[in-house]
Amino acid sequence: MQPQATRMRMPSGRAGVAVKGVLLSLLVVLASVASLGASGGQNNGNATGAKETKGIIVAVSPSSRSLDQGQSAAFDVTISSAGGFGGTVTLSAAGVPSGATAAWSPSSGVFTSGSSTKVTLTVSTNPTTPTGKFDFTVTATGGNFQSNAAKAQLHVKEVKRNFGISGSLTGALAPGLSLPIDLQISNPENKSIAVTNLSASISQVVRAPGAVAAGLPCGAADYAITQYTGTYPLTVQPGATSLSALGVPQGSWPRISMLDTLLLQDGCKGATLEFTYSGTGQAN
Template sequence: MPSIPESFHSPLRIVRAGAKVLLAGLLLLTLTSGVVLAASSNGNGNQNTPKTITLQLAPTSRSATQGTSASYNVVVQPSGGFVGNVSLSISGLPAGANASFSPTVVAVGPGSASATLDVSTTSATPLGTYSLSLKGTSGTLQSAVVVVSLTVTAGQHQPFTISGDLSGLLAPGTAIPINLQLTNPGNSSLNVTGLTVAVTGVTRTAQAVANNRPCNPSDYSVTQFSGIYPISAPPGNSSLSGNAIPSSRWPQIRMLDTSLNQDGCKGATLQLSYSGTGQGN
């Protein structure tokens, strides 16, 4: 019997394999082509934290009377792993004021570091409230500007004083010049104008009183200062002679020559008053 060939048909086996890929510590990126890429991740990403410095001041406002000072505490705070020396600077100071940092250069890192800012004023510093701008610099790195305020108020200034004494005894018809002494308790020079001298009282001798011999301020005349104004009064003590003013320009006290004051005013002691105006430079 003839053999009849048989046709064998192998069934097409289609296998769909699905795999789940778990990669610990890897970020999976799946593209449309089915390719799987892995990118490393460190929890902070690939971005590095920039190095910075920040200034913090306390208090943020202070007041000082003219001629005194105010202090602030400056804290330099680093971040991003900054380590280095930071120089501090300030701007916006009023006229006559000065600032100093201690230390002048702050060593920072890995933690914060601090410095003290002292702002000193003078008696001539204008009154008012001022905004002071501070910043820190380390090479090309700068902090943000921090603003604090300083209020300058009027202080309790002692007035300058004027004094003087007669250099001898007066006699009828004679005059004696007075070398005025100027005392300036401040820390800056004064320009003095408007000097005046007046006889405010007379103390007679015991003999004149016993003999009832009169003597009054009207028995004297005053020739006022005739030099050039202003007169410089530096801090401390000064005088007309110290300003190279000739005695002919000094104030003078003269006893009048009358028959009534011949005995009553002989040897008398005068009480003098002085006035003038001093203005700071």
């Protein structure tokens, strides 16, 4: 019986070795397949990679600029050689608004294979250049090669015009009373202005010496302003004019009122009100 037990253990040990051998072989096969897959992917990428096309590449930065009529805006233009291109390159811009000019610094350049450079494009407008957003393109040409059309945008805004505003009251205020202000508008420009906003505010209340000596209060809180309610724009020709001269009805003029409060307002007797006026206008 003892020899039989020994023979049964021996085959069991061999079987264990055989199984280990199979698992080891399987791991080797899997590793080989994975390696082949990775290697095959790299080979395919190299085989299908296209050669860089010979030519010129252009890029514009920033993609958009804003300016007022009569001003200038600068763009950075980068020109690069691709696929071994070499030679002299000239630049052009198409689509800038009428009345605007495009200038390059420098205006051209000589390229060797793989080189790139940056130039400045300056777009200058004049006071009559149309307003709005204008899309334009920049291209570079060298021999028989033309670059991509790099896109950019120019936003031309209507320039603001300077003008003056003044006004005064034609009578004395009392609690519960309001008075209109016939605003005076002066236009120093040599062309008409379209006024698009008018406003008035109390900047200071100067009490009479007697009220100051007696310590009687009076301030902006004792008054209220109703702003201009007429239509816009108001066309103002060169020179001086007023709301009344422009035909604006008095009911639309700004008004100043003295409030009738429960507090003692004797400090407002003889007080002087100082106003601040503001507005915006554009060239017609």
